[in-house]
Amino acid sequence: MPDATEEFQRRQALKEEAKAEGSLHDIPLQREVAAAADVPGAQLPPGVDRELADAAGAGIVIASQRELAWRRFKKHKAAMVSGVVLIIIIIGSLAAPLLTSYTFSETDVTSPLQGPSMKHYFGTDTLGRDAFTRVLYGGRISLLVGFAVAIIATVIGATIGAIAGYYGGWLDNLLMRVTDLFLSVPFLVVLILGSLLLGPGVLDTVIILSLFFWMYDARIVRGIYLSMKEKEFVEAARASGASNRRIIFREMLPNAMGPIIVASTLAVAAAILTESVLSFLGYGIQPPTPTWGNLLDDARNLAVSAPWLILFPGIAILITVLCVNYIGDGLRDAFDPQGQGKSL
Amino acid sequence: MGRYVLRRLIFSIPVLLISSVLVFTATRATTDPSAAIRENPRATAEQVQRYRADLGLDDPPLQQYLHWLGDFVTGDWGTSLISNREIRPEIIDALLNSLVLGGLATVVSLTLGISIGLYSSLHKYSKFDYIATTGAFVGLSMPIFWFALILQLVFGVYLTRWLGLTTPIVYTSGVTSPGTDGFHLVDRLQHLILPVIVLSVQVVAVYSRYMRASMLEVLQSDYLRTARAKGLRERVVVLRHGMRNALIPITTQVALDVGAIAGGLIITETIFDYPGMGSLFIEAQGYGDYPVILSWLMVTVIFVIVFNLIADLLYAVLDPRIRYA
Numbered sequence: 001m002p003d004a005t006e007e008f009q010r011r012q013a014l015k016e017e018a019k020a021e022g023s024l025h026d027i028p029l030q031r032e033v034a035a036a037a038d039v040p041g042a043q044l045p046p047g048v049d050r051e052l053a054d055a056a057g058a059g060i061v062i063a064s065q066r067e068l069a070w071r072r073f074k075k076h077k078a079a080m081v082s083g084v085v086l087i088i089i090i091i092g093s094l095a096a097p098l099l100t101s102y103t104f105s106e107t108d109v110t111s112p113l114q115g116p117s118m119k120h121y122f123g124t125d126t127l128g129r130d131a132f133t134r135v136l137y138g139g140r141i142s143l144l145v146g147f148a149v150a151i152i153a154t155v156i157g158a159t160i161g162a163i164a165g166y167y168g169g170w171l172d173n174l175l176m177r178v179t180d181l182f183l184s185v186p187f188l189v190v191l192i193l194g195s196l197l198l199g200p201g202v203l204d205t206v207i208i209l210s211l212f213f214w215m216y217d218a219r220i221v222r223g224i225y226l227s228m229k230e231k232e233f234v235e236a237a238r239a240s241g242a243s244n245r246r247i248i249f250r251e252m253l254p255n256a257m258g259p260i261i262v263a264s265t266l267a268v269a270a271a272i273l274t275e276s277v278l279s280f281l282g283y284g285i286q287p288p289t290p291t292w293g294n295l296l297d298d299a300r301n302l303a304v305s306a307p308w309l310i311l312f313p314g315i316a317i318l319i320t321v322l323c324v325n326y327i328g329d330g331l332r333d334a335f336d337p338q339g340q341g342k343s344l
Numbered sequence: 345m346g347r348y349v350l351r352r353l354i355f356s357i358p359v360l361l362i363s364s365v366l367v368f369t370a371t372r373a374t375t376d377p378s379a380a381i382r383e384n385p386r387a388t389a390e391q392v393q394r395y396r397a398d399l400g401l402d403d404p405p406l407q408q409y410l411h412w413l414g415d416f417v418t419g420d421w422g423t424s425l426i427s428n429r430e431i432r433p434e435i436i437d438a439l440l441n442s443l444v445l446g447g448l449a450t451v452v453s454l455t456l457g458i459s460i461g462l463y464s465s466l467h468k469y470s471k472f473d474y475i476a477t478t479g480a481f482v483g484l485s486m487p488i489f490w491f492a493l494i495l496q497l498v499f500g501v502y503l504t505r506w507l508g509l510t511t512p513i514v515y516t517s518g519v520t521s522p523g524t525d526g527f528h529l530v531d532r533l534q535h536l537i538l539p540v541i542v543l544s545v546q547v548v549a550v551y552s553r554y555m556r557a558s559m560l561e562v563l564q565s566d567y568l569r570t571a572r573a574k575g576l577r578e579r580v581v582v583l584r585h586g587m588r589n590a591l592i593p594i595t596t597q598v599a600l601d602v603g604a605i606a607g608g609l610i611i612t613e614t615i616f617d618y619p620g621m622g623s624l625f626i627e628a629q630g631y632g633d634y635p636v637i638l639s640w641l642m643v644t645v646i647f648v649i650v651f652n653l654i655a656d657l658l659y660a661v662l663d664p665r666i667r668y669a
Contacts, residue, residue, distance in 0.1 A: 184600075186606075189625065189641070197373055276490075277489060280489050281610070296490060296493070304497070310490070311494075314493070318485055322482060322485035
């Protein structure tokens with residue numbers, strides 16, 4: 001009697017495999033592109049646009065996959081705009097001291113709860129602190145947490161996924177059951193308990209979030225490795241005596257980078273959102289360190305008297321996360337032109 | 345099929361046992377069981393000691409765990425340290441409230457998500473598809489607690505003020521208006537509308553994208569071409585042959601999401617003062633009410649496990665390519 005869950009998982013794995021194989025093969029060989037472009041009206045391989053083919057035919061014959069991906073990324077208008085906006089937001093928060101004459105903790109009891117004005121772009125809070133300054137500084141922490149979590153989670157997830165996919169067998173089974181376990185726990189509850197255990201600092205928050213963000217990378221990378229491990233180049237590496245470790249990290253990993261980059265970009269967005277939720281509920285990073293989440297927590301009871309204190313940090317989160325998500329979508333299209341339009 | 349269900353049920357017993365150990369350890373590590381009495385300035389050291397002895401807090405951890413597990417399984421979940429009420433009815437009430445809210449949000453999100461996704465897939469790259477995609481991106485990027493605060497502000501304060509009303513059109517907190525006794529459908533709905541909107545925003549975005557992708561895949565399938573070749577009307581092809589198959593992956597997702605309702609509505613329930621499982625957890629956590637947290641976590645875990653099973657079964661039932669016996 002075949003086991004339904006196994007069957008289900010096998011099907012999922014097959015799907016992931018198919019996807020992974022797609023992403024490896026659908027970036028057509030530059031030669032093919034050039035050849036097709038030479039003949040007017042020739043049938044282009046799917047996923048290749050005319051302009052690119054023309055460019056290739058016009059003499060730019062050598063283009064790396066990275067260059068091709070970049071050219072495709074540039075076509076995704078929303079992603080390009082998002083990239084620019086995100087860079088502005090990052091520079092803005094890093095250059096906060098240059099953009100504002102206040103400090104984030106400087107109080108001014110003579111002007112509490114003032115609405116937005118030329119003096120205070122985003123108004124002031126109960127203690128007369130400049131809300132614009134606080135949003136800028138809050139962005140530093142929120143962005144730092146977002147990127148740090150994505151990087152750490154990607155390293156953990158890619159390693160686990162690579163090992164599971166490469167070795168297969170009982171090790172794969174064990175690692176994937178652990179992954180499923182992590183995926184099925186009530187996320188926010190566990191984060192709250194975790195922050196109670198570790199503490200409310202920036203580093204603690206990064207650690208806790210990272211522990212619950214690696215599962216998606218693990219699954220994706222496993223799928224890719226599963227489909228890649230029988231390929232000739234892996235065979236060749238093995239025959240020439242390369243160690244498993246070398247094959248996993250030096251031979252196979254570069255081929256899995258596209259989907260990994262996409263997954264970790266989306267993880268940045270999710271981590272920024274989650275940090276804000278945790279801080280908002282009072283379990284994340286605590287004041288006086290401002291983050292977009294705890295700024296909103298502070299302002300929660302002032303919503304009626306000072307709506308600007310709610311409005312601006314929320315918009316900051318929304319725009320940042322939206323930009324990161326669009327960039328992730330653009331990257332996906334760039335690395336996986338076949339899957340276009342199936343985003344999110 | 346029967347044997348498969350039985351086997352899955354038997355297999356979930358060790359999973360539950362392991363979870364109960366984790367739940368017990370996590371709760372003990374994160375709450376101070378005698379915080380309630382220690383904060384009372386008039387409690388003498390002797391009283392604190394007796395309190396701890398009464399609760400069995402000085403017994404060896406293993407003994408405490410077994411004691412608790414035995415009580416939990418036999419239905420004796422103890423009393424809350426704070427309210428002194430029995431925990432079981434309290435959790436059941438909260439669970440029912442959460443299920444009403446979550447269930448309603450699921451129905452709304454499913455209806456909207458499937459319709460939007462279906463229409464988008466049939467009119468790929470149309471203006472509607474473009475707007476729906478943008479909407480989904482915004483929905484997914486929205487900090488929902490912020491969205492909830494904005495809705496409260498707009499509906500609770502501004503709209504009432506602009507329209508010159510004495511009572512708001514929809515309420516921004518609680519379950520029923522004070523002074524109403526019995527069940528008033530309109531009043532109840534007025535309290536549910538905003539939380540349901542907040543819960544649905546992200547879920548609609550996810551479901552509509554999921555439906556769109558799933559439907560696009562189905563539209564390219566051979567059996568759809570066969571259906572057309574047989575001369576079936578386009579409506580029948582799309583709805584009966586296409587949509588029904590495209591719904592299969594979503595069904596699994598919905599089952600998992602429903603299982604998460606028991607513990608997953610923390611943000612919305614706290615902001616809207618809705619007395620469900622989420623607000624119960626935050627409250628119990630704030631007071632260090634560990635007996636409540638223990639039972640709460642176990643109920644949540646059971647929900648997740650049961651609905652995981654349901655999701656797998658649904659998948660098998662709906663997709664005849666998977667056979668059991």
